Amino acid sequence: MNKLRVLLVDDEIMIREGFKRLFDWEAHDCEVVGEAADGMEALAKIDTLRPDIVIMDINIPIMNGLKVIQLSRLKHPNTAFVIVSGYDDFSYCREALRLQITDYILKPVNYEEFGTCIDNLKISLFEQRVSVAAEPEKQEERTITGITRYLQEHLAEEISLSVLAEQFHLNPQYISQLFKSEIGVNFLAYLTNIRMEKAKKLLLSTSLSIAEVAEQSGYGDYRVFTKVFKKSEGVTPSQYRRDFLEAPGGAGHP
Amino acid sequence: MLRMEIALFMVLAFVASVYFSAGRKSTPLHRTFSVLLIVVLIHLLLDGVTVYTVYHLETVPRFLNDAVHRLFLGSMVLVIYLFYQYIAILVEEETGKPRRLDGPARIFLALAELGNFLLPISYTVAPEGNYSSGPYMLVPYGGVAFYLLLCAGLLAVNWKQIDQKKKRAIGAALLIEVTVCAMQGLNHAWLISGMGITLMTLSFYLTLENPDILRAELTEQKMSMLYLKSQVNPHFLYNTLDTIRIQAQLNGDKKVANLLMRLVDFFRLSVKVDRPMVSLDDELELLEAYMELMCYRYPELQCEYDIDPDLGGMQVPNFILQPIVENSLLHGLKNKGYRGQVLISARKTQDHRMEILVSDTGSGFAEGKKAAIDQMLLNFAKQPAKLEGNSIGILNVQKRIKLLCGPEYGLSYTENPTLGVTAHLLLPMKEDVQ
Structure with missing residues (x-):
């Protein structure tokens, strides 16, 4: 890259x-x-x-x-x-x-x-590329999109490089490199990102409690979730929900 | 003969017009007083009407006379019942003891009204004056005596804990009311019950706290804060601090850079003084910045948080936690060389309120200090407003909670079983103002 x-x-x-x-x-x-x-x-x-x-x-x-x-x-x-x-x-x-x-x-x-x-x-640049390229040309491209799709579907579960390695019959180091070379970020940063995206979506489109949102985004402990969320978004989950719902015209966010 | 009734009615009508035209806060005491004013006005009107009809027994039809007399006496029992209710709420507010006699008082009210409307009525024409009589008045008169006794009892039992001015005014009016009722009971033709009732109502009105006074005081405080704010452009302040922070970090001083970062956070959050209510998350963020700076200055100081995450969005009065924590530091931990811990926790109570606890492991209250603080927080409205040094102080926190959330909420202190004290902030679970 x-x-x-x-x-x-x-x-x-x-x-x-x-x-x-x-x-x-x-x-x-x-x-x-x-x-x-x-x-x-x-x-x-x-x-x-x-x-x-x-x-x-x-x-x-x-x-x-x-x-x-x-x-x-x-x-x-x-x-x-x-x-x-x-x-x-x-x-x-x-x-x-x-x-x-x-x-x-x-x-x-x-x-x-x-x-x-x-x-x-x-990550958003990567996702743009994936959505633009309907027909993935390279083998690596397919592998990484396969892995990211799998992560999207299983982000609520406990997930790690070794779980992915087993699932895709690949070497964990290789997958780690794949993330670095294809997306430019490490595996954990990617996982945190999609978990936060999921959490944001849940916060704005459902009335689930913070603990439930945490669980569905792959965090067993809502305290950890709140910390990670605050670090990534600058505000706490409840503040995030409030800011958007308060904003006129902001309620229609997907 | 009608002159006294007209005069009393006019006095109270004037009071009512002044009272209802002023901005009021909806507290139980004010609501009860509003109802009382209206009922008393109706009662005085009926008083005048009955004085006329009872002297014109031949010209006024019997059924009309009966009706106005029953209504008059019925409203009188209701008025005295409201006297009791008002005094009960007042005692509850002043002492914090819950009211327990509301149930029996209401049952008694129903019985008295029933008796008043069902039992037979008759009229006595006597040389000293006409008056209604008969069994119909026995139950209501009993009711009046019952409620007046309750009022007197409530005042007497809680005499020490009630504010001087209030207990004297209401006590004196009650004494006159009892005398008037007794005289009316001895001589039915005197028809002076309206006097005592007017006097009682006036004594309530004169001792009723005007929430506008509290509001004005807070406005003044807010203005002085805004004035301070306008002296230094906050953007200039924290933009400059931020530039210094970056320079420090470029020079390789991470520690100074971090401290400046927290200081910027603290200023950025504390310039939001123009909003009366903020979310608990905002309050905690400000507090965290403050505590991090304090913990850096005093390395043996520790701070822990235990916050129910569902409460983050609750609206609380702006700037209430930092003064409380600062108070714990200055009065509890300073004497121990800032060695110790502050624990801040927020939880839901069983009755759907929110309780924030600020607990320290400091030196605790000095001898007699707790009683003084309890007294000050209890009589918050009568304390003069003052800015204690640079801090706004716990009294101001109490005043703002009472004003913005209601009299049932507020600040109190308890002593910890082992070390230090705990501040309890009882607040409503209010998600949003809109």
Whole structure:
């Protein structure tokens, strides 16, 4: 898999420096290809550098981040945008969701946890590829889609590399490598991601209690579940449910 | 002869118009008083009507006279019953003891009304004045005596625990009411029962706590907090802190970076003072940031949480946990060199409320301190508002819970069997304001 190209947009040099030097881009198969300090510069750099991911502050000079996203969406529909904002105001968040940004994170940014955000991004890129390619061309592609489908169907159960190895008659190390090479994330990050997706779906579409959601998403202990969820989504499960149900027009989320 | 009835009616009509036009909180005491006001007004109206009809026995048809007299006496029993109910609720609020006599009082009310409407009625024409008489009035008069006795008993038994101003005003009015009733009983033609009733109602009105006063005080407090908030742009504050954090981390100082991160969290969450209610999750997040910073400053301080996950979405008054925990630290653990533990737990109670416990292993209450705190929390409404140093203080927490959730909720303290004290916050299980 090619390295993902990253553009950093923030008007504060320290924030850009922090992102550049405090997050291990190398370990996440990413590469910072450029920086921009205002909206116009960001637009120009998106055109010339063609980044895969844009890390974007909303409150930037000349043109705000949301406007930049709106404009560059037209030309570069496949670019992923991650909004980083100090305004933990849900109205911003809603507008950002309407622009189909990939993720929304709040300042202060915890660089250790930012890895989860990149992992999620890779997984959604992978899922995009799978859904686009109706006919998988390569053998490996079929294996990984088979494994991910199996995981989707069995995520409520106790699952590990060795369980997968038995199921698919493959070496656990090989499966581990497959995840790394095909999706770009390790097995556990992938499993956590799909479990969180399932949990979010259950939180918004059912009235199951938090403990029941935890169980159906593969967590026997709701305390562990709440911790993992908070770490991945920034809010607790009950807060997540509330935020979305409260938002006007947000209730129709699948 | 009718002049007194008209005057009394006008006095109470004026009271009612003032009372009903003011913004009120719906508490049992206020609800009872509202009903009482209306019933007393009807009663005084009937009082005037009966005084007229009883002096015109020849011109007013008998059935009409009977009807107004029975209605008049019926409303009188109801009024005195409501006096009892009001005093019972007041005693319950002031002492915390549950009311137990409501059942018998209601049965008695039904019996008295039945007797009043079924037993035969007659009229006495005497030189000193006309009045209704006969067996129909025996049961209601018994009822009046019964309720007045109950009222007096309730006041006397709980005399020490009731607020000075209230017990004096209501006690004096009750004494006059008993005297008036006794005089009316001795001389039926005097027709002065309305006086005692008006006086009682007035004494209730004058001692009734106006929730608007509490509300105004809180508004003032909120304004001063907003003022503080406006002095420093919070975004400037935490954006700058965040820049310093990144610089620290770039310099390789992870520890300082983490502390600044938590400080930013603390500020970010505490600038939400403009919302009266927040979710329990929000409160806990603020508390966690605060405790992490404190635990860093005092490494032997520990903090644990045991929160029922279903309660995370419950709405609680903003900024109630941090002051309580800060209080535990300053008054319990500081004296022990900040060595010890704070345990924060939240659970559902059996009667569908929520209880949050803040338990510390501190030095506990000093001699006599618990009684003083209990007294202060019990008489929260009469304590002057003050900001204790930088903290808002437990009294303010109590006031806001009472105002925003209702008088049945609130803060109390108990001593732990082994070490330290536990703060109990009793709150409603309210999912959302909308």
